[in-house]
Amino acid sequence: MLPNEKILxxxxxxxxxxxxxxxxxxHGFGCNQNMWGRVTPAFQSTHxxxxxxxxxxxxSDLAAFDAVKYGNLSGYAQDVLDICDALDLKSGVxxxxxxxxxxxxxxxxxxxxxxxxxxxxxxxxxCFINHAPEYMGGFEKEDLEGLLALMEQNYIGWxxxxxxxxxxxxxxxxxxxxxxxxFCSTDxxxxxxxxxxxxxxxxxxxxxxxxxxxxxxxxxxxxxxxLSVGEYIHAEIAGSTLKILEVQGHCAHxxxxxxxxxxxxxxxxx
Amino acid sequence: MILSAPSKSADAPIPSFDQIPCPILVTDSAGVxxxxxxxxxxxxGSDKERWLTKSMELMFPMASRIFLHTHVWPMIFRDGQxxxxxxxxxxxxxxxxxxxxxxxxxxxEGIDRFTWxxxxxxxxxxxxxxxxxxxxxxxxxxxxxxKSEAFIRGVFEATSEGIMVTDxxxxxISVNPAFAKLTGYSQEEVxxxxxxxLKSDRHDADFFLAxxxxxxxxxxxxxxxxxxxxxxxxxxxxxxxxAICDQNDVVLQYVVLCSDITERWDREQLIHQMALHDxxxxxxxxxxxxxxxxxIIAKSQRDSRQxxxxxxxxxxxxxxxxxxxxxxxxxxxxTVATRLSSLLRNTDTVARLGGDEFVLxxxxxxxxxxxxxxxxxxxxxxxxxxxxxxxxxHIGVSIGIAVFKDRTSSPEALLKRADExxxxxxxxxxxxxRFAE
Numbered sequence: 126m127l128p129n130e131k132i133l134x135x136x137x138x139x140x141x142x143x144x145x146x147x148x149x150x151x152h153g154f155g156c157n158q159n160m161w162g163r164v165t166p167a168f169q170s171t172h173x174x175x176x177x178x179x180x181x182x183x184x185s186d187l188a189a190f191d192a193v194k195y196g197n198l199s200g201y202a203q204d205v206l207d208i209c210d211a212l213d214l215k216s217g218v219x220x221x222x223x224x225x226x227x228x229x230x231x232x233x234x235x236x237x238x239x240x241x242x243x244x245x246x247x248x249x250x251x252c253f254i255n256h257a258p259e260y261m262g263g264f265e266k267e268d269l270e271g272l273l274a275l276m277e278q279n280y281i282g283w284x285x286x287x288x289x290x291x292x293x294x295x296x297x298x299x300x301x302x303x304x305x306x307x308f309c310s311t312d313x314x315x316x317x318x319x320x321x322x323x324x325x326x327x328x329x330x331x332x333x334x335x336x337x338x339x340x341x342x343x344x345x346x347x348x349x350x351x352l353s354v355g356e357y358i359h360a361e362i363a364g365s366t367l368k369i370l371e372v373q374g375h376c377a378h379x380x381x382x383x384x385x386x387x388x389x390x391x392x393x394x395x
Numbered sequence: 396m397i398l399s400a401p402s403k404s405a406d407a408p409i410p411s412f413d414q415i416p417c418p419i420l421v422t423d424s425a426g427v428x429x430x431x432x433x434x435x436x437x438x439x440g441s442d443k444e445r446w447l448t449k450s451m452e453l454m455f456p457m458a459s460r461i462f463l464h465t466h467v468w469p470m471i472f473r474d475g476q477x478x479x480x481x482x483x484x485x486x487x488x489x490x491x492x493x494x495x496x497x498x499x500x501x502x503x504e505g506i507d508r509f510t511w512x513x514x515x516x517x518x519x520x521x522x523x524x525x526x527x528x529x530x531x532x533x534x535x536x537x538x539x540x541x542k543s544e545a546f547i548r549g550v551f552e553a554t555s556e557g558i559m560v561t562d563x564x565x566x567x568i569s570v571n572p573a574f575a576k577l578t579g580y581s582q583e584e585v586x587x588x589x590x591x592x593l594k595s596d597r598h599d600a601d602f603f604l605a606x607x608x609x610x611x612x613x614x615x616x617x618x619x620x621x622x623x624x625x626x627x628x629x630x631x632x633x634x635x636x637x638a639i640c641d642q643n644d645v646v647l648q649y650v651v652l653c654s655d656i657t658e659r660w661d662r663e664q665l666i667h668q669m670a671l672h673d674x675x676x677x678x679x680x681x682x683x684x685x686x687x688x689x690x691i692i693a694k695s696q697r698d699s700r701q702x703x704x705x706x707x708x709x710x711x712x713x714x715x716x717x718x719x720x721x722x723x724x725x726x727x728x729x730t731v732a733t734r735l736s737s738l739l740r741n742t743d744t745v746a747r748l749g750g751d752e753f754v755l756x757x758x759x760x761x762x763x764x765x766x767x768x769x770x771x772x773x774x775x776x777x778x779x780x781x782x783x784x785x786x787x788x789h790i791g792v793s794i795g796i797a798v799f800k801d802r803t804s805s806p807e808a809l810l811k812r813a814d815e816x817x818x819x820x821x822x823x824x825x826x827x828x829r830f831a832e
Contacts, residue, residue: 155465159473224465264457271458271483278481279466324461346425348452348460373425373450375464379472380424 129211137184138208141165141174146217146242148172148393151205153224153248154323155316157183160223163382164389172219172393177208181315190315198225198326202232209240219393221245223378224349225323228331235334244339245389248375249358250350252327260329263351269324273317280313332361339365340392342385346373366392418484418494418513426451426468426509435513440487451511456491459483467498471509475500484513493520557632557653563646565590577632577655579625590651595629597621606636610649614638619656630657673747675725676732684746684754688806691758692799700759702799703766706813707735707773709751710791710825719786727781727788734776738769754813763798763830770794770828778826791826793817798830 132138139158148168150161158176165174178185179201194200209218218241222230227249234241253262253269339362343355352369359367370377370384377385412419418435422428428446436443439454452460459482470477476499483491495514500507551558557574561567567585575581578593585592594603598621610616616636623629632653639648671683679687691702709731716724728751735745735753744756755773760766777792795816799809816831823829 153465156469160469163472264461268457268461271456272461275458275462275481275483276466279462346450347464348457349464373427374468376468376472379469 132204132207132211135180135186135189136177136204136208137186138175138177138211140212141169141176143169143171143173145172146219146393147214148174148219148221149205149209149214150174150176151220151222151226151229152176152179152182153222153226154319156223159183160376160379161221164378164386167382167386167390175208175212179319180204181312181319187312187315190312190318192318195315195318196322198228198322198328199232201226201229201322202236205229205233206237206240209237214240216240217242219243219245221247221389222249223247224250224375225326227251228326228328231328231331231335234337235331238336241337243393244335244337245342245392246339246358247342247378247385248344248347248350249341250354251329251332251358253324253349254327260357261351261353263348263354264324269320272324273320276313276316276320280316329357329361332358333363335362335365340388341365341367342377342388343367343369344372344374344377345369347375349375418515420451420511420513422451422509422511424507424509426463429508438484438486438492438515454484456483456485467496471498471500484515492517555654557651557655559585559590559651559653561590561649561651563648565649568648574653577624577630577653578622584625593622595621595623597629610636610638614640619660622653630655631660632656673749676729676747678732678736678753679744679746681746681748684744684748684756685806685810687744688756688809691756692806695799696802701757701761702809703757703760704797704799704809704813705755705757705766705770705773705828706795706797706810706817707753707755708793708817708821709753709777710793710821712751712790715788715790719783719788723783723786723788726783727790730781731777731790734779735773738772738776754810766796766798766830767828770796774826774828793820793825794828795820796828796830 137158150158150165152158152160157178161176165176168174180189180191180195181187191200194203205220216239220230220234220241220243222228222245224247227244227246228251230241230244230246231249231251234244250262252260253264255261255263255265341355341358341362343350343352345352355367355369359365368388370381370388372381372384374380412430413433415432416434418432418438420428420431420435428449428451431443431446436446439446452463455463462480462482467477467480467482476497478497480496480498482494482496484494486492493516495516497512497514499510501510502508551571554571555573557577558569558571559567559574560569567588567590570580570582570585572582575585578585580592606616606618606620614637616634618634620632620634621629622632633656635652637650637652638646639650640646671680671686672678673680688702688704691700694700695702709727712724712727715727728747731753732745732747735755739745739755739757742758744754744758746754746756748754755769757766757769760769773794774792777790781788781790795813795818797809797813797816812831816829820827820829
């Protein structure tokens with residue numbers, strides 16, 4: 126397999142053909158590329174669209190997982206750049222990121238500013254942990270420990286409690302394989318690494334380095350990315366646009382796709 | 396949707412939303428509460444009006460809210476439903492309760508609704524926790540067992556002590572390398588054989604019967620057993636046999652530990668021999684003489700047999716040493732030993748007390764006359780010249796004879812009387828015998 130094909134397989138890259146500039150969609154933690162399914166049809170006639178899964182999510186190649194590389198958001202950002210290179214994209218890419226992918230897109234655009242034309246950041250949060258009093262990301266470390274415990278229970282589940290004790294080693298993958306379609310991330314170990322990387326990263330200092338036009342889309346009420354965080358990002362990224370979507374929750378692209386599409390259209394053009 | 400549960404019987408009442416014994420709520424696609432039932436309100440407190448238009452995520456602690464937004468909602472948007480998601484629910488007291496969550500999306504007139512059923516699993520979670528802990532313990536035990544099995548296996552393989560495991564019928568199940576080395580049988584050769592292939596003919600059936608009885612009673616037997624190797628040679632094994640029993644005391648297996656103590660036994664035999672015999676002539680020494688005398692005296696208590704001691708002291712031995720040298724002197728002593736031994740019956744004992752003193756212990760001689768004949772015969776054979784390579788030695792012997800009469804007398808007293816009679820013989824001019832008074 127050629128290196129490019131390897132990368133496209135590793136990240137399960139899918140291209141939705143269309144004439145026009147490139148929209149590259151990056152999903153958030155806990156999701157996969159399917160989450161863009163209600164958005165992409167709106168741009169089919171005006172854009173070439175690229176969706177993919179991060180390693181450990183969706184139908185990506187689990188064998189490519191590397192706990193060190195993906196223990197840092199720059200590892201995921203590198204994969205975004207790899208995908209652009211594999212598709213021979215040189216410039217003019219509009220990066221559309223959800224949640225943690227906003228930070229990943231920010232890192233990718235700083236590394237290769239010539240590649241990106243614009244960034245659409247849906248529900249960004251450069252640092253989920255509170256650093257009172259100057260910055261309130263929304264969470265304390267204990268909340269994230271609780272999340273990891275919940276992930277453990279939900280990913281591995283009841284079956285694991287009853288699995289044969291002695292032969293249980295190495296069988297986790299068998300058990301989770303049966304659950305493979307229940308969650309967008311299929312491997313509990315990988316998902317936990319992604320969770321830690323997502324929630325313990327602090328990319329606040331990177332925001333001011335962004336030189337690409339940015340659209341910051343905040344949800345009206347969003348536990349994972351409070352309005353104050355959107356304002357913080359808006360202040361840090363010079364020339365950025367902040368728009369509040371009248372949506373509760375963290376997933377406007379799924380809950381209210383029309384609102385999201387409309388906001389995107391205004392920014393990227395039709 | 397909840398209220399439209401079908402009922403076959405027209406009379407059967409359909410339970411109302413609030414009568415269903417399970418917390419239920421309905422939200423819009425943003426999670427805003429549109430309705431909730433009594434069972435849920437009882438759990439989370441506050442009144443219904445205060446919850447309507449609020450986000451349902453407020454019913455959950457922070458970790459569950461993150462999970463809702465990162466996992467649950469995306470799945471609902473993808474699949475239209477989720478089943479059996481584990482979350483924590485905040486009750487009115489602020490406690491986190493474990494819940495299973497199901498959600499189903501329904502659409503009516505273009506409007507999506509999401510019906511949530513929360514199933515509190517306090518008891519089930521406790522049970523799971525107990526199960527998890529017991530699983531952890533089992534895993535720990537299993538790990539420890541594996542380690543100790545490896546350890547025992549290592550000992551089994553590496554020890555120099557032979558180990559044999561048999562079933563209750565003494566059929567060999569397993570032996571270690573040391574056992575194979577000890578017996579000459581390879582592991583393949585003995586496994587499946589009966590342990591009796593190791594039996595030598597040095598023990599009678601009673602011995603094994605007694606061993607078996609002790610083993611039945613005590614579950615362990617320690618002792619020494621002469622066993623036979625594959626090549627037919629025998630060895631003395633120091634054995635420890637343990638019976639492994641089930642709860643009902645029925646023997647499942649025997650574990651036999653065996654070390655070869657043949658060399659030690661040989662050495663002990665040698666030491667024993669040396670302790671009781673004279674190093675030069677090989678004759679019994681004073682200790683063994685007195686032991687045998689004691690035994691014969693004990694016998695005489697029952698059958699009133701005759702016992703006589705002849706105390707011999709060589710005449711002219713010092714001259715042999717002085718003129719022919721000590722090595723010839725030693726040869727003379729050995730010749731004396733040989734001649735005396737050839738003269739006596741098996742039941743009699745010839746002992747050397749040291750120097751040129753010998754003692755004959757006669758077991759049940761006929762009478763004084765017979766003793767006198769023996770005395771004369773001893774003098775006669777002692778007087779015969781002794782030929783060596785470049786020398787010829789001549790010696791005589793003075794003999795004191797004491798007959799055991801007083802049943803209460805001791806071996807030492809008898810020896811003393813013989814010694815005194817020997818002096819009387821010396822005084823009488825040597826090379827004669829004298830009876831004690």
